[in-house]
Amino acid sequence: MSERDLVARIQRRLPPAPPWMLVGIGDDAAVIEPERNRAEVLSVDALVEGIHFDASFVPPDAIGHRALAVNLSDLAAMGATPRLALLSLVLPSALAVDAFDAMVGGLLRLASAHATHVAGGNLTRSPGPLLLDVTVAGHVKRRQAMTRGGARPGDEIYVSGTVGSAGAGLQMLEAASPQAVSDAAGPCVRRYLYPEPRVRLGMLLSRNRAASACIDLSDGLSDGLYRIAEASGVGMAIDPGALPIEPAARAWFAARGVDPVAASLAAGDDYELLFTVRPRTGRRLAAAIRHGGTALTRIGVCTADRAMVLKGAPGEPGGDQELPRVGYGHFQ
Amino acid sequence: MSERDLVARIQRRLPPAPPWMLVGIGDDAAVIEPERNRAEVLSVDALVEGIHFDASFVPPDAIGHRALAVNLSDLAAMGATPRLALLSLVLPSALAVDAFDAMVGGLLRLASAHATHVAGGNLTRSPGPLLLDVTVAGHVKRRQAMTRGGARPGDEIYVSGTVGSAGAGLQMLEAASPQAVSDAAGPCVRRYLYPEPRVRLGMLLSRNRAASACIDLSDGLSDGLYRIAEASGVGMAIDPGALPIEPAARAWFAARGVDPVAASLAAGDDYELLFTVRPRTGRRLAAAIRHGGTALTRIGVCTADRAMVLKGAPGEPGGDQELPRVGYGHFQ
Numbered sequence: 303m304s305e306r307d308l309v310a311r312i313q314r315r316l317p318p319a320p321p322w323m324l325v326g327i328g329d330d331a332a333v334i335e336p337e338r339n340r341a342e343v344l345s346v347d348a349l350v351e352g353i354h355f356d357a358s359f360v361p362p363d364a365i366g367h368r369a370l371a372v373n374l375s376d377l378a379a380m381g382a383t384p385r386l387a388l389l390s391l392v393l394p395s396a397l398a399v400d401a402f403d404a405m406v407g408g409l410l411r412l413a414s415a416h417a418t419h420v421a422g423g424n425l426t427r428s429p430g431p432l433l434l435d436v437t438v439a440g441h442v443k444r445r446q447a448m449t450r451g452g453a454r455p456g457d458e459i460y461v462s463g464t465v466g467s468a469g470a471g472l473q474m475l476e477a478a479s480p481q482a483v484s485d486a487a488g489p490c491v492r493r494y495l496y497p498e499p500r501v502r503l504g505m506l507l508s509r510n511r512a513a514s515a516c517i518d519l520s521d522g523l524s525d526g527l528y529r530i531a532e533a534s535g536v537g538m539a540i541d542p543g544a545l546p547i548e549p550a551a552r553a554w555f556a557a558r559g560v561d562p563v564a565a566s567l568a569a570g571d572d573y574e575l576l577f578t579v580r581p582r583t584g585r586r587l588a589a590a591i592r593h594g595g596t597a598l599t600r601i602g603v604c605t606a607d608r609a610m611v612l613k614g615a616p617g618e619p620g621g622d623q624e625l626p627r628v629g630y631g632h633f634q
Numbered sequence: 635m636s637e638r639d640l641v642a643r644i645q646r647r648l649p650p651a652p653p654w655m656l657v658g659i660g661d662d663a664a665v666i667e668p669e670r671n672r673a674e675v676l677s678v679d680a681l682v683e684g685i686h687f688d689a690s691f692v693p694p695d696a697i698g699h700r701a702l703a704v705n706l707s708d709l710a711a712m713g714a715t716p717r718l719a720l721l722s723l724v725l726p727s728a729l730a731v732d733a734f735d736a737m738v739g740g741l742l743r744l745a746s747a748h749a750t751h752v753a754g755g756n757l758t759r760s761p762g763p764l765l766l767d768v769t770v771a772g773h774v775k776r777r778q779a780m781t782r783g784g785a786r787p788g789d790e791i792y793v794s795g796t797v798g799s800a801g802a803g804l805q806m807l808e809a810a811s812p813q814a815v816s817d818a819a820g821p822c823v824r825r826y827l828y829p830e831p832r833v834r835l836g837m838l839l840s841r842n843r844a845a846s847a848c849i850d851l852s853d854g855l856s857d858g859l860y861r862i863a864e865a866s867g868v869g870m871a872i873d874p875g876a877l878p879i880e881p882a883a884r885a886w887f888a889a890r891g892v893d894p895v896a897a898s899l900a901a902g903d904d905y906e907l908l909f910t911v912r913p914r915t916g917r918r919l920a921a922a923i924r925h926g927g928t929a930l931t932r933i934g935v936c937t938a939d940r941a942m943v944l945k946g947a948p949g950e951p952g953g954d955q956e957l958p959r960v961g962y963g964h965f966q
Contacts, residue, residue: 324673324776324779325712325779328782328865329781329782329783329865330677330709330711330712330782330849330850331675331676331677331708331709331711331712331714332676332677333673333674333675333712333774333779334673334674334675334676335673335674335776336668336672336673336674340668341665341666341667341668342665342666342667342668342674343663343665343666344663344664344666344718344720344753344754344769344771345662345663345664345720345754346720346721346722346754346767346769347756348722348724348756348758348767350724350758350759350760350761351761352761352762353758353759353760353761354758376662376663377663379662379663380657380661380662380663380665382663386676388676388677388678388769389678390678390680390722390767390769392680392682392767421676422676422677422678423678424678424679424680426680426682426685426686427682427685428685428762428763429684429685429762429763430684430760430762430763431760431761431762433724435678435680435722435724435767437676437678437720437722439676442665444656444667447656447665449657449661450660450661450662451661516662517662518662533660
């Protein structure tokens with residue numbers, strides 16, 4: 303199948319181009335009318351077979367879903383409204399057309415759910431792994447973009463949804479027989495295969511000016527905490543008992559003799575938002591919670607002394623520990 | 635070397651961020667102030683080792699140069715002024731730091747020459763080939779974006795610079811010993827390794843409204859002609875004697891018993907601009923030529939009858955032929 307045929311297969315499934323798309327797929331570049339009085343937010347992220355996913359247990363529609371989800375999650379972390387995506391697909395010649403269609407289908411379903419239009423891209427052959435490199439563009443009011451660098455001592459630390467879920471889901475998929483995998487439908491496996499980028503929550507946090515700093519959790523909770531702390535120049539004290547660990551994940555880790563807190567700090571791929579909130583701005587946060595539809599959990603506080611601390615329970619042996627700097631870097 | 639270290643190596647070499655870059659490298663996404671009263675132009679293109687280049691004779695700085703050049707060439711074809719690039723680099727673990735630095739250096743030199751700022755990106759490990767996926771953004775006045783679809787019967791067809799050069803250069807590199815390659819400095823080899831995107835010419839054609847349709851030559855002259863013809867709904871009559879074939883390329887092809895015209899129609903990677911011009915708008919074109927610094931050659935005319943014809947010389951045997959539909963599609 304030629305590049306032209308594959309592009310046509312994508313084009314047939316696209317919704318009508320919005321009026322701001324002056325030139326869409328099929329020319330040398332896309333031409334876009336910017337949103338008035340907004341700053342533009344741009345991000346790119348690649349999903350590489352064998353590094354970011356194992357095609358033996360991640361079905362094609364989940365591959366397409368995840369390739370866009372990780373990018374929408376970056377926009378969510380900035381508080382941006384998504385607008386368009388460019389798809390750069392690098393395809394092994396062995397990839398079946400059915401798998402291509404399913405992959406594109408998974409991506410376009412998520413795009414449609416977030417009003418994100420495919421404005422162009424590039425297809426090329428791969429001599430190696432399947433690779434999906436997605437660029438997304440969105441917009442945000444100039445002063446409402448959330449960064450990693452705005453946290454101050456005293457700010458409270460929140461995380462959306464649950465942590466450790468995708469990490470447990472990945473382990474479940476790795477451990478299961480192919481048959482069991484296709485039947486698996488637990489929240490952990492679903493979270494790993496079809497993460498939900500917190501786009502709406504990010505927009506609400508940004509519009510309500512509820513968050514002083516924000517990041518999305520791609521490489522684990524611990525990594526996210528360290529990155530906000532370093533960019534903001536603060537320390538953090540985290541309450542391990544407060545972590546919103548998915549019950550199914552907690553049970554999975556515990557049954558394998560692994561401390562659920564340590565596992566949930568290290569596990570990646572949850573794509574929740576981690577953010578900080580100034581004390582006494584609870585009303586703004588409440589507005590974001592009320593309309594965002596996602597549970598938010600306070601897990602700690604920013605400190606002036608730069609130390610990264612996992613609090614011990616009062617009266618328990620061990621006491622405070624240094625927050626383990628663990629994570630998922632795909633270069634390690 | 636960790637992802638963080640490699641990002642730091644890139645960041646150290648970047649010029650100061652321009653004032654319109656509100657958030658640059660190091661956060662979840664880049665935040666950009668749009669250019670006032672301009673449409674935005676976006677393009678993405680991947681360079682894959684083993685498909686688009688052979689690392690045994692393409693040095694790392696040329697790999698970096700080409701990865702950005704192919705994208706700037708897409709902006710040039712639209713008449714856009716480049717502004718920023720996002721770099722998604724997928725790196726084999728065997729890639730040496732020296733090679734990484736040289737690759738980034740080649741890319742940043744070309745970026746600097748075209749006032750293109752690196753606003754962000756992504757680094758990941760590759761289990762297979764080296765891959766550089768670059769997204770570029772630029773801007774153009776709304777009604778001055780050039781597309782492939784504006785040619786009408788009677789429009790004259792022009793190409794910038796020379797054709798066949800990069801194709802001959804690639805063959806020279808493939809045929810030479812490694813020693814000879816490093817000494818090679820002919821125009822064909824240079825064109826293949828360090829193509830010059832026609833950014834300034836594209837901007838001038840667009841501002842002077844000199845071109846009715848435009849495309850850049852990535853997959854060969856013949857492919858470019860067919861694409862404009864199809865998008866515009868015209869035919870074309872091409873004068874083979876007029877093609878601006880690089881003398882060194884002509885000699886190379888002829889010495890191997892290959893028709894230089896056929897070879898130059900099929901050869902890719904020249905990254906010249908192919909465009910059409912309404913009759914009697916010569917003054918606008920002259921303005922573009924005067925300031926663009928690139929030779930322009932009239933190679934044919936658009937026709938109403940949809941046929942794609944390579945003209946025969948009057949009185950010579952053979953006469954008119956169908957323009958061969960050859961090209962370079964990386965899926966064939």
